[in-house]
Amino acid sequence: EVAARGLVFELQVFTSQMADGARLARDFPDVPFVLLHAGMLEDTSPAGKAAWAEGMNQLAAQPNVNVKLSGLGTYVHACAAAQLAPIVRETVALFGAERCLFGSNFPIEKMWTGYADLLAAYDEATAELGEAARRAIFHDTAKRLYRLADA
Numbered sequence: 351e352v353a354a355r356g357l358v359f360e361l362q363v364f365t366s367q368m369a370d371g372a373r374l375a376r377d378f379p380d381v382p383f384v385l386l387h388a389g390m391l392e393d394t395s396p397a398g399k400a401a402w403a404e405g406m407n408q409l410a411a412q413p414n415v416n417v418k419l420s421g422l423g424t425y426v427h428a429c430a431a432a433q434l435a436p437i438v439r440e441t442v443a444l445f446g447a448e449r450c451l452f453g454s455n456f457p458i459e460k461m462w463t464g465y466a467d468l469l470a471a472y473d474e475a476t477a478e479l480g481e482a483a484r485r486a487i488f489h490d491t492a493k494r495l496y497r498l499a500d501a
Contacts, residue, residue: 353378353381358381359382360383360384360386360418361374361375361386362387362390363389363390364390365389365390365391365393365398365401365405366401368404368406368408368409369405369408371383371405371409372408372411375409375412375414375415376412379414382495383412383414383416384415384416384451384495385418386420386421386453387421387455388406388421388422388438388441389402389405389406389409389441390425391425391437392425394425406440406441410445410449415449416445416449416451417441417445418452418453419434419437419438419441419453419472419487420453420455421453421455421458421459422434422437423462427461427462428462428463429459429462429463429468431470431471431473434471435475439479442479442483442487447479447483447484448486448490450486450491451487451488451491451495452472452487
């Protein structure tokens with residue numbers, strides 16, 4: 351029904367659920383999925399990062415899975431480009447910029463940052479990706495997925 355209606359399935363999973371999310375996306379190839387919060391990296395230990403990376407690889411193997419770069423400061427209650435950049439870089443490397451989009455996760459993130467500061471941190475965290483990738487992340491991918499008209 352999601353595909354028939356031209357809708358997007360917003361997928362929020364923890365690392366331990368990523369394999370199931372990848373199977374769901376594989377089972378419904380006509381449904382565009384958007385993985386929220388870049389897979390919610392909640393465990394930043396070496397083992398936690400490795401498990402997250404493996405799950406992200408499984409999800410990236412499904413061409414109908416896109417990723418929202420949002421909520422990356424949720425588990426640390428912080429917003430800084432240095433903290434965001436490694437997650438952004440790894441996610442974009444796995445999925446490609448054309449399958450990534452910016453999201454704010456407001457009002458939750460309002461508890462530890464302002465919107466202008468959040469935008470500035472993502473701007474800095476994506477600076478090295480180049481203009482085409484940044485346009486995809488901040489505009490093109492969302493426009494395509496959510497079928498947004500030009501203003």
